[in-house]
Amino acid sequence: MIRLFHFLFFVLVLFAATQSAHSESFYKYRGTVAAINDISEGELTYLSLMDIAAATGCDLNWDPMFLEARLRLGKSELVLSMFSSFIKFDDQLLNMTFPALYRNGDLYVPAITFTKALDNLVPTSLFWDETEKTIWSEERSYNIIDMNFEPKMNGYLIELVLRDKLPYEVYVSEQKWININVFGGKLDERYFRTRTRPRAIKRIRAFQFDESAQLAIKFFRTIGKFHYSFATNPPRIQISIIDTTFDPAMLDTLDDEYTDQSDGINVIIIDPGHGGEENGAVGPQGLREKDVVLSVATKLRDLLELDGRVRVIMTRDTDKTLTLEERANIANFEGGDLFISIHANASGDHPKASGSQTFFLAAAMNDAARATAMLENRSLMLNDDFRSDTPVDDLNFILLDLLQTEYLAESQELATNIQDRLKKKLKIKSRGVDQAGFYVLNKVLMPSVLVELAFVSNKREEALLKKDSFQQKAADAIYEGVKKFIDKYDTDN
Numbered sequence: 001m002i003r004l005f006h007f008l009f010f011v012l013v014l015f016a017a018t019q020s021a022h023s024e025s026f027y028k029y030r031g032t033v034a035a036i037n038d039i040s041e042g043e044l045t046y047l048s049l050m051d052i053a054a055a056t057g058c059d060l061n062w063d064p065m066f067l068e069a070r071l072r073l074g075k076s077e078l079v080l081s082m083f084s085s086f087i088k089f090d091d092q093l094l095n096m097t098f099p100a101l102y103r104n105g106d107l108y109v110p111a112i113t114f115t116k117a118l119d120n121l122v123p124t125s126l127f128w129d130e131t132e133k134t135i136w137s138e139e140r141s142y143n144i145i146d147m148n149f150e151p152k153m154n155g156y157l158i159e160l161v162l163r164d165k166l167p168y169e170v171y172v173s174e175q176k177w178i179n180i181n182v183f184g185g186k187l188d189e190r191y192f193r194t195r196t197r198p199r200a201i202k203r204i205r206a207f208q209f210d211e212s213a214q215l216a217i218k219f220f221r222t223i224g225k226f227h228y229s230f231a232t233n234p235p236r237i238q239i240s241i242i243d244t245t246f247d248p249a250m251l252d253t254l255d256d257e258y259t260d261q262s263d264g265i266n267v268i269i270i271d272p273g274h275g276g277e278e279n280g281a282v283g284p285q286g287l288r289e290k291d292v293v294l295s296v297a298t299k300l301r302d303l304l305e306l307d308g309r310v311r312v313i314m315t316r317d318t319d320k321t322l323t324l325e326e327r328a329n330i331a332n333f334e335g336g337d338l339f340i341s342i343h344a345n346a347s348g349d350h351p352k353a354s355g356s357q358t359f360f361l362a363a364a365m366n367d368a369a370r371a372t373a374m375l376e377n378r379s380l381m382l383n384d385d386f387r388s389d390t391p392v393d394d395l396n397f398i399l400l401d402l403l404q405t406e407y408l409a410e411s412q413e414l415a416t417n418i419q420d421r422l423k424k425k426l427k428i429k430s431r432g433v434d435q436a437g438f439y440v441l442n443k444v445l446m447p448s449v450l451v452e453l454a455f456v457s458n459k460r461e462e463a464l465l466k467k468d469s470f471q472q473k474a475a476d477a478i479y480e481g482v483k484k485f486i487d488k489y490d491t492d493n
């Protein structure tokens, strides 16, 4: 009996020892070290959210009742939802790929991806070092500090303040954009994008690239003469825009940076589904979804370009592999005003299933919509960051809904316009408009729809999809739906 107890005791000690093999990670900032409890799960290190909050000086507000935790610093916060890998950060949605784990009365977050999300919240720059099990926190090394606008008698002056002199270039594109590229420049994209701007300026975009940074400033009026030079004390790029008809009242500042109501529809993103390594659905006669949708997308692009009112960006115009995240990034980066993803449907269980259908993003309301979303979301697995068990489930949409709500009505309207035309033109069954949780739509910060042209798994529709005339009709239908939408919303002349 005693021996058995000894043995059990030994097993317990051994068990405790293996459990604590990696029980501690660190947060290091300027020589100070804070310990952070961790656990290993598979290949991943998960860190205690309580310890992270303490180390970074953030307030942690965790309410298991609402299945969410809020990590706040100043006015900004990260909102984590239990069982979901998505994190809301102000108006953005971040994905840590794996959901947080609930252990020992604490939440544990995946170190590598959560550190990236946390980097948005804290003033320092964060980096997860897996070998050292350390979050390194360093001062940010921004060298593009600020941007000022100043009214002048005959125009306006833009000043970009730098830490040191850096090589740069300034040019105008599409008549209304002033672009400033700073080589070796480092800037806080968020700061510049949300900076208060004068009324004369329609939009400010800021991009951090590997080797350079870019600021793009869009004016309401066509830019005529301008010149630029470098000034010192402080080091700054000065751009003067000469406009003798300039109205100084236009320099009143606007506070609502995100609302750009008068902007109209300028940029349309067309997203042909799948591509490259990923065929999408394949029909009984071998027709591949990726080929059909590219063809229809190209026809749609040509129609929109002929119309001439909008700029068209294709997420791909060749047969190449793109993750859903990359598609969304292209759309957001290009400042799209509408996003149209084009697909062809399939049903393994029901080879007779047929018809066109248009979706907009929302939690799926029925099983058929959910099945279509599952099918299209499978592309997630192409992304190395995703595992097949990453659920793109309804819980995620608690957060996603918050984000897309402002576009929901418009997305639904656009979907209805398009589906109406598809029904008239294609002369196949119309499955109507539905809502479902498409990953590609939920990261896109603009009204967005996903069109399923027809069923490639249905023999008759596969044959139709193959036809150039049918593809043209589909493109015409989508174009007309979009046109109706633009006519209503475009106040830009």
Ligand SMILES: [Zn+2]
Pocket (backbone or CB within 6 Å): 273, 274, 280, 281, 289, 342, 343, 344, 376
């Ligand atoms: Zn598809």
